Amino acid sequence: MKQTKSKRRPPLIIGGQTIAAGTRAEIRLKVSETYFGDDVSIHLRVIRAKKPGPAVFVTAAIHGDELNGVGVVHELLCDPDLELVRGTLVLVPVCNVLGFEANERYLPDRRDLNRSFPGSPTGSLASRIAHTLFENVVRNCDLGIDLHTAAIQRTNYPNVRGRLADPAVKRLAEAFGAELIMNGDGPEGSFRREAGAAGCPTICVETGEPWKMEPAMVQFGVRGVRNVLIDLGMMRGEVTPPPYQTRITRNRWLRAKVGGILRFHVAPGQIVRTGQDLASNFTLLGEQRNVLSSPCDGIVLGMTTLPTVKPGEPVCHIGEPAMSLKRIEKALAVSRREQPEINRARRHLATSIHQVAPTPELGTEDASAAS
Template identity: 55%
Template sequence: MANQPLKIGGVTVRPGESKDIGLELSETYTGDAIRMPVRVIRAKKPGPRVFVTAAIHGDEINGTGIIHDFLFGEACTIKRGALILVPVVNVLGFENNQRYLPDRRDLNRSFPGSSNGSMASRIAKKLMTEITSKCDYGIDLHSAAFQRTNYPNVRADLSQAATRKLALAFGCALVIDGKGPLGSFRRECARAGCPTIILEAGEPWKIEPSVLQIGVQGIRNVLIHLGMQDGDPIPPPYQATIRKTQWVRATVGGILKFHISPGEFVKEGQPIATNYSILGQEQNIITSPANGIAIGMATMPAVKPGEPVCHIATLTAGQISRYEKRLNTSKADPYKQAQEDLATNVDIVDRAPVEGV
């Protein structure tokens, strides 16, 4: 695509130009246009075209903050190719502090979309037509769902060579293998020939400093990898490829007190949380089903049977031993800082480990 004309929303961006475009997505009840903000940066020299999108879920604004920070200073200057930045995709959800669109559909389950379908389907089609089809690579930024937090991790279909290289180049400590849910943006982008990865990090409704640092650093790593920027990539303290994850769920209703923080390594049988009755009586101890790392946790301490408590990514005992040493000895490590930052949003108390752990 390097030498093809670049036109978005009817606006042509020529080599060496940067333009802000309001891409029309829908209309209000009064017929006024609803526009998605897009910044297009095009270098004079031809090269790869990369998009970075955020807030496909309107309440997941850590990605919005990442793009916002990336736009400051010289971080977004490129020497070749084109960079398309979309800080808010789901403008309607963003305006209402809502994950979903007004039609109650999940935009990230509506791709590739249709020009004659539902509101979600039409917006999905517009994004595929105006952004995906004009790019060679994509990065989509997400946070956890309502009442949860995610320790920073990249998710990608590692069976595709180009996607795998992109995921590893981002430089996140955790890379989770998977195609993505049916109808998700990254899955359909990959099917359309545009290798795309996602970053999952932090909570909804928040812009968290350590998440911003990891996100901005990751975007820059990708651009260096693609030859669009000069410099040396910043590697993570370790990089683990995750093939299996599992949610640990509550078995009885009650109030949780956690014994681990997001991003903490755990061993099989280690206490994750204690479930207390509403009057303070201990009901049961929830333990880890495997060796691994806590990549997601509930921030809502009240639970019913079956509700998620902790998301564990499986690692070997040897991996845990190596990674803990690298994380603990690294200076100014945003991943260590993310552990501390995200832990402030859950009630954590000490508890002696179970026997044998």
């Protein structure tokens, strides 16, 4: 595959520190101060090969409670065998340091850092942090990987998101090695959208739950970052492909129609067909009230992990793949025999969901009514 051209900008200066080719640097970017006047800083490591090549950033915890990405970057930071043959790698384990310390998704002012880019040096706390991160990391890189998890009380089956009309984003998304790829610019002010607009094509990777470093999700992320670096010629090695790879052409959340306690019939990553039971809703005393069914053939992209719901709350996220379900099932059958490690993420996520067989007494509701 044709190599991505790197921008000519020697020497590399981040946070006022010059990083020469063939060296590593630990950098702290001051983004705020405590009530005591002490510095609050984003920690990052810059690794530069002797040979020129693309500059790639990997960021995590823009939402402070999304720890799987932190685990991914931490594994890369602790890996003594991580050696670049060309280019530059910028690793940022925690972007939202204030949210991370408080185990909170947002900043202390309740603003979402992932809606605050590219930021301003004279704006709100969120805007100032975004500006510092953007100017020092994005402006110095050619490509980016931004690691996320689902929101609170939800889980996501591993997937990659990006503006696939951009060839560089498409290449990153496919090289990462996720089974599922979703097209989209991202919300206004989000890191990947604004980085792309600034000339640094960036993908968003979604894996698992917040508040956890899930081993299978971390392994998936580490493998994906390595895949990208190998594909770009920045590292030696062989790319690890997924069992299959397809775009999601449409996705939708199915929401609870009534309140109660859910009994799930599917797990993240599972193939479902039109009319298939997804979850049954029961009263506290065990009376079945209704059943949510799938309105389409698709794949379970994500689910609530909280089994109690009120009307209108999200239950199951279904994506419609471009690839036929028969082809996906055939590919998965082969991978179970030849690549058992690839299926670890699917098995892990299934353990987070209490999955039971549908109750036969109550017929499944019409899909349009259930959704």
